[in-house]
Amino acid sequence: MAAAASHSNGADAIDQDQDQNDSRIKVENQDPEVTDQNLCKNGIKEENQDSDFIDQNQRSNEIKEESQHPDFIDQVHRKVEIKEDQDPESPRSDPAGPSDQQRKTRPKHHTRKSSLKIQQKVYSGEKPYRCDQCGKAFSQKYSLKNHQFLHSGGRPYSCEQCGSAFTALSILKAHRRVHTGEKPYSCDQCGASFTALGALKVHLRVHTGERPYSCDQCKKAFRALSDLKGHRRVHTGEKPYWCDLCGKVFSRRYTLKRHQRVHSGEKPYSCDYCEKTFTRTSTLNTHLRIHTGERTYCCDQCGKAFTDHGNLKKHQRIHTGEKPYWCDQCGKHFTHHCGLKYHQRVHTGERPYWCDQCGKTYTHPSGLKYHQRLHTGETNTAVSNV
Template identity: 35%
Template sequence: RIINSGLSKKQKDRETVYCKECNKTLSFRYYVAVHAYTHTGNVPFKCQQCDKCYPKESLLRKHIRSHFQTRDFACDECGKAFFKKQQLQYHKASKHSEERPHRCNVCDKAFKVPSALWKHTLIHVNDKKYVCEICGKGFVEMVGLTKHKITHTTEKNFVCTTCGKAFMRKRTLGWHLKKHLEDKPYICSYCGKRFHCTTILKNHILIHTGAKPFACEICGKTFRQRSCIGRHMRIHTGETPYPCKICSSSFKYSHHLLNHMKVHEKEPIQEPEIEIKTSMDE
């Protein structure tokens, strides 16, 4: 249910609204309609190709056309192509530009694109009712808390092939790899790849020789690195140390939990009540 206050259509479309079911704040009526269905589960118009949902048939038809359009706008930096020029402009601003022209008027933090600024402002207007019991950091939504709690785990699946250092996130590994753009005097005799220490070179050579010196004591499966055995053992023990805080599911690996959380971003719960806040209410 959406409560309004007799504003013009243009004003209503741009009024700040929030969902009373989960306290999520949205800035446009279209976002409200789409968000409401994440609670009700009564999604009338769903794309059969990608499962995206829409509150109106006209919006679904518009979306379906995107599956048959050609991507005529290509990025000259990375080659990724888009349907619309605006999508290309957004991509270049968010991925290939260092400029941050969009600044928060509360904390002065700057962002590359307007949508990132809008998402950031939610931390200033919403109560953070989901709190991490480990470090006390608060989050507006349970999904954010669950993703954050993974940072407190010890599992690091993204390993630097140069020095062996492991990270919990692929993005962090990417930042780390930039540090290795320096002299690497140790050269692989098989492929010519260079390394900055002999230990990492020896581990790399195992890829060419096929040697896997570390074996599982239960099934005999072998691995190139000792750290892989610990993760492999969960297949035998059934251990699932990464539980979902929203449902009863649990997972062997942190990246499986992250993929699972995407399901809850549009999972039906119950019909929400959404109220539009206006200056007239103040």
């Protein structure tokens, strides 16, 4: 028994020594690079459990989610565009700003879906917003809103300098240039400048000869839609504008405004040569040709030249024998409208021209002019009443 126990204990001691030797050999034979990798993995595992590292991962995820938000993308796009405009080496960084050609050819970037939709409606011609009073259609909702002020009479935008009111903010902005004298839109052919882009577009048709608006009754064509609308009132007889001082009515607003200067005595247009003043620009331009000697309108039949187109047109009736103006009371015909106007005073008895010295009255301004020479002694020739 004692021999068996001693043999068993000896066997256990040998087994333990063998296990220790195996462990030592395993450690000694293990690759040091593999050991380092295992140590790194353990270190990373511990580091991942660190609270600071977890917070950094959370912030990274938040930034990543935020960068995918549409508003953030829009901001980045705008910053890139601003940076390109401010970059001195960028071809878009001209100090004077991009040219008109660059603006036309530059691709449009839409930072909002709404602006893209609006632009698509413009290109497609879609006009989903319709006025329930007149049926006119618009591509944008605010354009319809501004249009509806025409029916309601509302003019919510007023000039702080003169008090004039307008239906749209864009019209007010263009009006303000009347006070500032700013005319940012100029014609590249003749140099004429304008306060509004629309006025320049109409002016360019003077050079191109384009008259896109025509009357459906007499086929007369016009450069501007407003001129056509005013012309149509010749056929309908409509005269919606009236003078509150004398009751005279007019078919166009600007004609009323020009007439009101008769009462106010305002003559805002003056000649740079002789300081003579006029109530309208067309009269001033015709007057200036007296100083320059310019006569650009010539008769193709007799060669006589005139300072304005109206006088040439009147002169040509001498050759054609045309007398388009007639009296509705006696049937007499006249080549000029003013001739008919003076003639009608024979029937009405109106004599609006009077002498401020003796009170004598005349139907025609030339009759008064000749009469006044009697008082000044300029002539001794008696002039009969005209």
